Amino acid sequence: RKEVEQDPGPFNVPEGATVAFNCTYSNSASQSFFWYRQDCRKEPKLLMSVYSSGNEDGRFTAQLNRASQYISLLIRDSKLSDSATYLCVVNTNQAGTALIFGKGTTLSVSS
Amino acid sequence: NAGVTQTPKFQVLKTGQSMTLQCAQDMNHNSMYWYRQDPGMGLRLIYYSASEGTTDKGEVPNGYNVSRLNKREFSLRLESAAPSQTSVYFCASSDGPWGNQPQHFGDGTRLSIL
Numbered sequence: 001r002k003e004v005e006q007d008p009g010p011f012n013v014p015e016g017a018t019v020a021f022n023c024t025y026s027n028s029a030s031q032s033f034f035w036y037r038q039d040c041r042k043e044p045k046l047l048m049s050v051y052s053s054g055n056e057d058g059r060f061t062a063q064l065n066r067a068s069q070y071i072s073l074l075i076r077d078s079k080l081s082d083s084a085t086y087l088c089v090v091n092t093n094q095a096g097t098a099l100i101f102g103k104g105t106t107l108s109v110s111s
Numbered sequence: 112n113a114g115v116t117q118t119p120k121f122q123v124l125k126t127g128q129s130m131t132l133q134c135a136q137d138m139n140h141n142s143m144y145w146y147r148q149d150p151g152m153g154l155r156l157i158y159y160s161a162s163e164g165t166t167d168k169g170e171v172p173n174g175y176n177v178s179r180l181n182k183r184e185f186s187l188r189l190e191s192a193a194p195s196q197t198s199v200y201f202c203a204s205s206d207g208p209w210g211n212q213p214q215h216f217g218d219g220t221r222l223s224i225l
Contacts, residue, residue: 098208
């Protein structure tokens with residue numbers, strides 16, 4: 001089983017749609033979880049951390065299910081500017097190789 | 112506040128040439144990392160430095176060397192470039208090596224080896 005798995009997409013949605021991305025991870029000892037956003041040919045940028053109780057930042061909601069080792073990202077009222085690749089990131093608690101990056105899910109929002 | 116700065120942004124080399132990619136961060140972070148990103152492969156860790164004075168291999172270290180010059184700077188060297196090293200290289204930094212804090216990335220070096 002791969003350490004962090006994501007559906008690569010692409011997800012093609014119209015403006016205003018709600019879209020959800022899922023991610024599963026294999027290391028049950030993982031304690032920290034993040035969603036990053038990467039625009040085409042740009043660097044990954046932190047979108048939000050994921051907390052056990054779930055957390056929301058504007059139109060973005062992240063959820064964590066430790067029992068199922070599953071993380072989700074919900075985007076409401078999609079904007080054209082949300083078009084990007086979304087990377088699920090999980091820590092390993094091993095120094096150095098501490099963060100494992102999923103390969104990403106590509107979102108394309110159209111007008 | 113510049114964050115993580117990488118130089119150069121673009122470079123074309125011939126097979127067998129050497130070069131050093133530079134990275135500097137101004138966030139007073141202890142840990143620094145070098146990744147490469149290839150289409151369909153995701154980010155792969157080349158080398159990391161958990162703290163000043165230490166460096167360790169990541170997932171794909173062959174063909175590379177690193178130097179943690181001081182707390183701010185972490186360089187990546189290709190001694191004899193090969194076409195398989197054509198990639199986008201990202202440097203990142205974080206407060207600590209355990210992954211409890213997110214990593215912050217530079218804007219990358221696009222390297223082509225002919």
